[in-house]
Amino acid sequence: MMPALAIQAARTGYEKSVVIDDISFAVAPGEFLGIIGPNGAGKSTVFKALSRVLPLWQGSVAWRGKDIRRLARRELARHMAAIPQFLMPFPYSVEEYVRMGRYPHRGRFAPLMSEDLRIVREVLELMDLAALGSKRINTLSGGEMQRVCLAQALAQQPELLLMDEPTAHLDIGNQVRIMDIVKGLTQTRGLSAVVILHDLNLASVYCDTLVLMHAGRVHCQGRPETVLKHEHIEAVYQVRVDVLPDPLTKRPHIFLRPPEP
Numbered sequence: 698m699m700p701a702l703a704i705q706a707a708r709t710g711y712e713k714s715v716v717i718d719d720i721s722f723a724v725a726p727g728e729f730l731g732i733i734g735p736n737g738a739g740k741s742t743v744f745k746a747l748s749r750v751l752p753l754w755q756g757s758v759a760w761r762g763k764d765i766r767r768l769a770r771r772e773l774a775r776h777m778a779a780i781p782q783f784l785m786p787f788p789y790s791v792e793e794y795v796r797m798g799r800y801p802h803r804g805r806f807a808p809l810m811s812e813d814l815r816i817v818r819e820v821l822e823l824m825d826l827a828a829l830g831s832k833r834i835n836t837l838s839g840g841e842m843q844r845v846c847l848a849q850a851l852a853q854q855p856e857l858l859l860m861d862e863p864t865a866h867l868d869i870g871n872q873v874r875i876m877d878i879v880k881g882l883t884q885t886r887g888l889s890a891v892v893i894l895h896d897l898n899l900a901s902v903y904c905d906t907l908v909l910m911h912a913g914r915v916h917c918q919g920r921p922e923t924v925l926k927h928e929h930i931e932a933v934y935q936v937r938v939d940v941l942p943d944p945l946t947k948r949p950h951i952f953l954r955p956p957e958p
Contacts (some may be wrong), residue, residue: 701889707756716742727887731900734910748779774801778850782861792830798852824848840871925949
C-alpha cells in the first residue's frame with residue numbers, strides 16, 4: 698500500500714544551521730503517527746518540512762507518491778490540513794473562521810455553495826462549537842480555540858491532518874476531547890494523522906506509531922511498546938523512568954522515578 702505521506706532522507710534548517718538531518722518515516726492511510734522528543738529535537742522543523750513551510754535542502758516529502766514541491770498549494774490543501782503550534786488570527790467569528798477551510802475547494806473570493814455550508818455545520822457540530830458560531834475567536838479559551846482550529850482543518854475534508862502540539866496548555870479534559878476526535882476520524886473515515894506530542898502517556902494511548910527524535914535525527918520508530926522503553930526514554934530525555942504496561946490497554950505507561958536520597 699502506498700503511504701499517504703512519506704518523508705525521505707530529509708535535511709533542512711534555518712540560514713546555515715542544520716536542524717534536522719536524514720529524517721525518514723512514512724504514514725499509512727488511516728494511521729495515527731505521533732512525533733515525540735525533547736525540546737530542541739527538531740519536531741516543529743519536521744512539521745514545517747511536511748507542510749511545505751520550510752524548504753528541504755536534501756531529501757523529499759511525498760503525498761501519495763507525488764513530491765509536494767510539485768503540487769500547487771491549493772491542490773495540496775485539498776488533501777492535507779496543517780495546524781501549527783502558534784496562531785495569531787484576526788478576530789473573525791467562529792463560523793467565519795471555520796468557513797475558511799472551504800477555500801481550497803472554492804477559491805478565496807468565490808461564494809460558498811450549499812454543500813460547503815452543510816460541511817461547515819457538520820464540523821461545528823462535531824467539535825461542539827455550534828453554539829459559539831457568532832463568538833469572536835479572540836475571546837475564546839485555549840481549549841475552545843484549539844477546537845476551532847481543528848474544525849477549520851476538518852472543513853477542508855483532508856485525507857491527512859498535521860498538528861503541532863495540539864494539546865499544549867490544555868487541561869486533561871480538552872486534551873482527551875481533541876485526541877478522541879482525531880483518533881475517531883482515523884478509525885471511521887480513514888484520515889491519516891501526524892501529531893507532535895510532548896505527553897508520552899497520551900502518545901502511548903492514542904498513536905499507532907511513534908517517531909522518537911533526538912538532536913535532529915530519528916532515534917527510533919515503531920509501535921509504542923517498541924519506542925517507549927525505559928532505555929530509549931532515559932537516553933533521549935536524560936531522566937530515570939519506569940515503564941509498565943497499562944492494566945487495561947497494555948500500552949506502555951511512563952512513571953518518573955523520584956530522586957534518590
